[in-house]
Amino acid sequence: MMSNDFTSRQQETIRLQATDRPLPDIQLRGLPLFESGWVWLVGAGPGDPGLLTIHAVNALQQADAVVYDALVSEDILNLMRDDAEQIYAGKRGGRSSWDQSDIIEQLIVLAKAGKRVLRLKGGDPFVFGRGGEEAEALMAQHIPIRVIPGISAGVGGLAYAGIPVTHRDVNHAVTFVTGHLAGREGVEKMDWNAIAAGSPVIVIYMALSKISEIARLLLAAGRPSTEPVAVVTHATMPHQRVLIGSLGSIAGEVARAQLEPPSIIVIGQVARLHDIIGWFPADPVTSD
Numbered sequence: 057m058m059s060n061d062f063t064s065r066q067q068e069t070i071r072l073q074a075t076d077r078p079l080p081d082i083q084l085r086g087l088p089l090f091e092s093g094w095v096w097l098v099g100a101g102p103g104d105p106g107l108l109t110i111h112a113v114n115a116l117q118q119a120d121a122v123v124y125d126a127l128v129s130e131d132i133l134n135l136m137r138d139d140a141e142q143i144y145a146g147k148r149g150g151r152s153s154w155d156q157s158d159i160i161e162q163l164i165v166l167a168k169a170g171k172r173v174l175r176l177k178g179g180d181p182f183v184f185g186r187g188g189e190e191a192e193a194l195m196a197q198h199i200p201i202r203v204i205p206g207i208s209a210g211v212g213g214l215a216y217a218g219i220p221v222t223h224r225d226v227n228h229a230v231t232f233v234t235g236h237l238a239g240r241e242g243v244e245k246m247d248w249n250a251i252a253a254g255s256p257v258i259v260i261y262m263a264l265s266k267i268s269e270i271a272r273l274l275l276a277a278g279r280p281s282t283e284p285v286a287v288v289t290h291a292t293m294p295h296q297r298v299l300i301g302s303l304g305s306i307a308g309e310v311a312r313a314q315l316e317p318p319s320i321i322v323i324g325q326v327a328r329l330h331d332i333i334g335w336f337p338a339d340p341v342t343s344d
């Protein structure tokens with residue numbers, strides 16, 4: 057993997073570009089004005105600040121207050137005005153210090169105080185991000201909103217691992233699944249027979265700690281134990297890691313490799329493509 061001359065030259069180029077450089081000065085007409093009392097729900101992408109949209113940068117530069125989640129990087133927060141208020145609403149030590157109703161309440165209070173409120177979430181705000189719930193609650197309070205989509209980890213994060221979520225001859229459909237259900241429900245509550253039969257490629261968010269149970273459920277639902285699986289941690293970040301295994305072996309390999317979340321997991325033949333088109337610098341992971 058990644059050993060030929062071409063790939064090492066390419067990696068060197070990416071490293072050279074990764075040094076501090078100011079944002080390109082992009083002159084675009086018609087970017088929206090962030091008005092007071094509005095809440096903008098913004099996707100920050102999977103981590104690499106270069107994956108922010110121009111709308112997201114425009115929002116960061118105007119907001120008075122940001123309420124942000126755990127997976128939003130400091131480099132991204134640094135794009136805000138120095139006098140903007142930064143409010144962390146994520147988890148500490150694995151436990152949520154705020155529940156969803158506290159976050160919604162905070163957004164409402166800030167908006168009603170006339171602030172320009174930026175609700176910043178990792179990836180896309182409407183993909184396993186509870187952005188829809190927040191939008192509903194704000195609308196119910198007649199607070200005007202704008203939604204700025206972001207690059208979701210399950211698509212863009214995999215692209216940084218050289219894994220296309222669709223690939224001709226492999227899949228005409230893809231299923232996105234969460235490994236984390238509301239309340240105390242476990243993953244076994246989902247219909248794994250339907251998921252297994254539904255599409256050749258399954259992308260699972262929030263699943264690292266549940267990988268052995270998920271693999272067992274998919275095997276029981278008839279997916280072959282030789283089927284390739286990729287686990288991508290810290291996708292798009294300099295410390296991105298990619299572990300390739302099979303449905304039969306992945307749980308043991310994940311445990312041995314001591315991977316750290318966040319991770320995105322993809323099951324299906326597309327995972328093999330990492331060995332061919334993996335392009336982003338990553339520490340190779342060995343499981344022994």
Ligand code: SAH
Pocket residue numbers: 101102103127177178179180181182183184185207208209210213260261262263288289290291292293317318319320321
């Ligand atoms: N709204 C986000 C998902 C939020 S749920 C999105 O669209 O991407 C949080 C989960 O997203 C994590 O548990 C992990 O599964 C995934 N995730 C987010 N950022 C990631 C990253 N940089 N690398 C790997 N997985 C990531």
